Amino acid sequence: MGHREDLLEGAKKCLVEKGFVxxxxxxxxxxxxxxxxxxxYHYGxxxxxxxxxxxxxxxxIGGAASQDGMRGEGGSLERFQEVWEVFLAHRDEAGPVWSASLEVALSRDRMPDLHAMIAASQGEGRRGLIAMLTGTPEEEISERDERTLGAFYQALLNGLMIGxxxxxxxxxxxxELTEGMRMAATAALAPPAE
Known part of the structure; x- marks a missing residue:
């Protein structure tokens, strides 16, 4: 590896061990x-x-939950549950990363540049979540889907990991999360009471 790759690996190790701050x-x-x-020189x-x-x-972390080999049909409750199972199966490795993201979110006034850089990457994460949960190739995901369905999935993932x-x-x-999703969808699609 060159210096650029060595720095990236070293920074990843530090994030896991010490966080951003x-x-x-x-x-x-x-x-x-x-x-x-x-x-x-390499990163600015x-x-x-x-x-x-x-x-x-x-x-x-997201790669662990890739859509390849998932048993459920894209968009199904079975796929929905499986994606969260995969994320939670990797929670010990992911925990420090989630902690680091909370650190940035909670201290954005002290680290505005870092906050802005991470915020700019949110779309990529949302597209990845849509692809995992629905089976839709990322290049076919519209900006509207990213801002609606992707934001919804991202909120679920963030809430699950914070919990x-x-x-x-x-x-x-x-x-439980899957059953909650089923219940919410059923209630949302129920005909209005007369």
Whole structure:
């Protein structure tokens, strides 16, 4: 690997171990074996490097839930449940990444540039979720779908993972989340009472 890749791997390691706020450029250099000047040369800033590392970690987590080999038909409740099972099966690895994202969300006034960089990547995550849950290829997902269905799935994923971070014992299981989805859809599609 070159310095660019070494820095990215070092930044990912630091994010998992220390989060955004406590990770320094020197921490990344130590974890990567690269030199301090190479951060600016390859990424422009420590925050840009950490953002790319965060996005890479999220893609790795999402990759575990790829639509290949999923048993349920795209858009089915079976697929819905399976996607959440896969995410929760990787919660120990993903936990530090979710914690880091909360760190940025809660301190956006102190880290506006980092917040803006991560916010700009939200569309990619939403498209990935739609693809996983519906089986639709990402290139066929419209901007409207991304902003509606993708935002809905993203809210579910964020809520599920935050629940697990706070208290795994009381957090919803994939089965409970799926049953809640079924109940909500049934109520929403019920004919209006006369």
């Amino acid at each position: 406590r990770t320094t450029a020197r921490d990344i250099v130590k974890a990567s074996g690269a030199n301090l000047a190479s951060i600016g 800033s420590k925050d840009a490097l950490l953002t790319e590392a965060f996005i890479s970690l999220m893609q790795e 697990w971070l706070f208290d795994p014992k009381s957090a919803a299981s994939p089965e």
